[in-house]
Amino acid sequence: MFLPPDRPLALSDQADTRALRVDALVGQRAGRRLWGPMHWHVGAGQALWLRGPNGSGKTTLLRCLAGLHRPEAGTVRRPTGGQWFIGHATPLAEALGAAHNLRLWLDMAGATVDAASLDAWLQAQGLPAARPVRQLSAGQRRKITLAPLDLAPRALWLLDEPFDALDDAGCQALAQRARHHLGRGGVLVLTSHQALPAALAGCAQLQLATAAGAGLACAEAA
Ligand SMILES: Nc1ncnc2c1ncn2[C@@H]1O[C@H](COP(=O)(O)OP(=O)(O)OP(=O)(O)O)[C@@H](O)[C@H]1O
Secondary structure (H helix, E strand, O other): OOOOOOOOOOOOOOOOOOOEEEEEEEEEEOOEEEEEEEEEEEOOOOEEEEEOOOOOOHHHHHHHHHOOOOOOEEEEEOOOOOEEEEOOOOOOOOOOOHHHHHHHHHHHOOOOOOHHHHHHHHHHHOOOOOOOHHHOOHHHHHHHHHHHHHHOOOOEEEEEOOOOOOOHHHHHHHHHHHHHHHHOOOEEEEEOOOOOOHHHOOOEEEEOEEEOOOOEEEOOOO
């Protein structure tokens, strides 16, 4: 099944080292083909919204883009400047506070962030630095997991359902951060079951689809 994107993907120069590029990529889970082959690239300053029904393979595609899941075939070329992959689960240590969690996460990711910047960011977000994460709400947890985007800028943002659990103000603020990232020449690929805030309206879309009865999904982009 071929479903064209609502808007064609913006093309960039094939040699552009700031672009995210996918060639002949085929996605699989447990040996079952989910989508592909797909060919597209997203240039610096551009965003791509992955869409599709539950189980169509959006998370799998994001994980392939991040290099966390092996595709059946094909290649992914990421922009220079590093990446953040932030999944929809919140992998926080429940007994630790936000500052401690972020310190561990940033250290593991090789990101250098001084304690003052981290504390200032938490304060600006109205998040408690030391209260155990298990005492925080779902939206507060979500905000913590998204903190590295601001604290340690990287060229490629791969975000799986980043608006989940955020209130309206939180969604708007995240979209503005994404807009700022794109303005600096970053690349964004995200999934969202909800409509994107106005700041991200008009970005390119890639629709993954499940063929009725066959359990097979394919995708294509202009
Ligand atoms: N660890 C796994 N082992 C085997 N199959 C898996 C595994 N994880 C996911 N799948 C299967 O892969 C398919 C795609 O899953 P994926 O999570 O990528 O879909 P999705 O489009 O992100 O779904 P949703 O909108 O529900 O988040 C589904 O059919 C799912 O059952």
